[in-house]
Amino acid sequence: MAAAAKVQWNTSMRAPEHMLIVVTAPVMSVIFLSIVRYNDRDDLVANAVIGTGLFGIWFVAVDVAGGVIQNERWMSTLDLVLAAPRAFALVVCGRILPVMLIGAFTLAESWLVATVGFGVQLPVAHPGIALIALIVTLLATACTATMLATFFVISRDTTIYQNALSYPFYILGGVVFPLSVLPDWIQPLGRVIFLSWSADLLRDSLSGDEVHDVVPRLGAIAGLGAIALLLGIVLIRKAADRARRTGMVSLA
Amino acid sequence: MMVKQVIGQAAFVGFAEFKHVYTPKTWLTGWMLRLVSQVVFFGLVGKMAGDRITAEYVLLGNAVTVIAIEATLVITTASLERYQGTYPMLVVSPTNMGLVYLGRGLHWVLAGLGSSALVFALVWALFRPDWNWRVAVFALPCLIVIGLGAYVYGAILAACSLRHYKFRWVYLNFGFMVLMTFCGTNVPRSFWPAPIEWATQVLPLSHGLTAMRTLAAAGPLSDVLGQLGLEVCVAALWAALTLLFFERIASKGRRDGSLNFTS
Numbered sequence: 422m423a424a425a426a427k428v429q430w431n432t433s434m435r436a437p438e439h440m441l442i443v444v445t446a447p448v449m450s451v452i453f454l455s456i457v458r459y460n461d462r463d464d465l466v467a468n469a470v471i472g473t474g475l476f477g478i479w480f481v482a483v484d485v486a487g488g489v490i491q492n493e494r495w496m497s498t499l500d501l502v503l504a505a506p507r508a509f510a511l512v513v514c515g516r517i518l519p520v521m522l523i524g525a526f527t528l529a530e531s532w533l534v535a536t537v538g539f540g541v542q543l544p545v546a547h548p549g550i551a552l553i554a555l556i557v558t559l560l561a562t563a564c565t566a567t568m569l570a571t572f573f574v575i576s577r578d579t580t581i582y583q584n585a586l587s588y589p590f591y592i593l594g595g596v597v598f599p600l601s602v603l604p605d606w607i608q609p610l611g612r613v614i615f616l617s618w619s620a621d622l623l624r625d626s627l628s629g630d631e632v633h634d635v636v637p638r639l640g641a642i643a644g645l646g647a648i649a650l651l652l653g654i655v656l657i658r659k660a661a662d663r664a665r666r667t668g669m670v671s672l673a
Numbered sequence: 674m675m676v677k678q679v680i681g682q683a684a685f686v687g688f689a690e691f692k693h694v695y696t697p698k699t700w701l702t703g704w705m706l707r708l709v710s711q712v713v714f715f716g717l718v719g720k721m722a723g724d725r726i727t728a729e730y731v732l733l734g735n736a737v738t739v740i741a742i743e744a745t746l747v748i749t750t751a752s753l754e755r756y757q758g759t760y761p762m763l764v765v766s767p768t769n770m771g772l773v774y775l776g777r778g779l780h781w782v783l784a785g786l787g788s789s790a791l792v793f794a795l796v797w798a799l800f801r802p803d804w805n806w807r808v809a810v811f812a813l814p815c816l817i818v819i820g821l822g823a824y825v826y827g828a829i830l831a832a833c834s835l836r837h838y839k840f841r842w843v844y845l846n847f848g849f850m851v852l853m854t855f856c857g858t859n860v861p862r863s864f865w866p867a868p869i870e871w872a873t874q875v876l877p878l879s880h881g882l883t884a885m886r887t888l889a890a891a892g893p894l895s896d897v898l899g900q901l902g903l904e905v906c907v908a909a910l911w912a913a914l915t916l917l918f919f920e921r922i923a924s925k926g927r928r929d930g931s932l933n934f935t936s
Contacts, residue, residue, distance in 0.1 A: 437839045444843050448850045452859055453718065456731065459860040460723040468721070581695070581703030588710035597714075598721040 425515030446477045446527035450534040466541050467627040470531045472597030477527025482566035483586050485520050487579035503661045510654040514567040521559040551626035557639050558619040561646025568653030574660040596620050615645035679768050683776030691780040708792050712736050729802040734858035736793045737885050740820040741852050741878045743785030745827030747778030748834050748845040764923050771919030774828045782820040789816050805891040815885050818901050822877030822908035828915040852878045880904040
């Protein structure tokens with residue numbers, strides 16, 4: 422995982438396309454904040470800022486998970502990586518982990534847009550909780566994106582599924598709005614997506630009120646992330662076995 | 674070759690290529706799923722921030738913006754030419770390279786028209802907004818004008834991406850997000866400071882979207898036609914810039930041989 426992380430970090434630092442979210446996140450932040458400000462709802466600024474950050478974190482993870490497999494396929498090295506004696510899921514997870522820092526950076530950008538661009542004050546009332554929630558969220562994101570990489574192994578064009586794995590997760594994960602905005606029947610589904618726990622906890626950590634049930638909520642984020650990683654290891658192994666059997670590794 | 678022939682042949686190549694971009698299954702489960710969920714997402718943000726009217730405003734804006742997003746995908750077509758190594762042939766051909774690009778990605782406008790119309794219909798069925806029936810009847814001509822405007826705007830960004838190849842995704846995403854942010858998709862253009870509001874007058878989508886909103890609010894048809902006329906003028910302006918800009922880039926490429934090797 423460490424070697425994979427080093428490869429990805431060096432690659433990303435030299436590839437402007439991996440920094441795409443650093444350019445687009447502030448614009449997305451402006452969109453959310455404009456909706457909030459136009460409707461005189463400054464009480465929702467935290468939703469806009471946290472929402473942009475989670476948006477960026479998830480975008481980077483899915484982008485890299487898909488990009489890793491697509492690039493290995495283009496360079497004809499996917500066969501070699503799958504033939505290596507280490508679990509491919511761990512390689513993918515290792516490559517996603519370092520770029521989570523780029524995702525986290527979008528949270529800082531969004532905060533800057535809100536304070537400098539829109540002139541709002543957004544103090545972090547519980548910085549300790551916010552920091553721990555952010556770190557656990559970054560880890561859970563990397564684990565979940567690893568599981569989703571299964572789709573990319575069996576797909577010919579990862580871009581199509583990268584697109585499909587964005588907004589449905591932003592809706593079900595309640596990254597900008599609370600799950601209560603969704604119809605009742607769909608809300609339980611949102612609760613199995615770690616982003617909904619992360620968004621709630623991060624939003625609460627910004628408010629001045631006391632934050633309840635911090636440990637169980639952190640546990641929910643970490644637990645869902647761990648389950649996703651385990652599933653990812655199993656599913657990617659199955660997908661890789663199938664690809665080896667059918668000879669479709671480079672030709673899915 | 675005549676202008677019509679150049680654009681026609683380029684469009685023919687684009688349409689032939691497009692058949693291999695999606696299968697019906699990947700279009701539905703990949704691209705359409707993303708677009709529908711994107712529009713619903715912003716509609717829910719509107720619902721959270723305001724009332725039903727706000728949510729309907731945001732839903733209409735985002736459903737119409739879908740065609741602008743898809744039309745700017747002409748930038749990816751320019752990248753494809755780079756992969757295929759066909760730029761040098763375009764550069765030595767006896768016509769303006771911009772003229773080729775005014776036809777080369779027209780399939781994205783048609784695809785965007787289908788996507789936007791379908792998203793529009795789905796949103797209407799799901800959310801039952803209080804829009805006048807005339808918006809459904811006149812949606813297609815409005816969307817075509819908006820799509821063409823966004824397309825020529827995308828073509829000039831495609832020209833820029835030829836010079837900065839590694840930034841092609843930045844040009845694409847930043848390009849359509851500027852339209853999404855400032856041209857009235859989520860909040861009225863009057864919300865922005867005066868210089869930005871003024872700049873949106875010469876950006877595609879602004880006037881076309883106003884025309885659609887006028888239709889949805891059962892406003893006068895003369896206003897709708899006036900706004901569509903302005904949208905056509907904006908498209909013509911960007912088309913002229915595209916021709917100028919591509920010629921400039923091609924000239925430089927001929928001079929220093931750099932066109933196929935920029936990063």
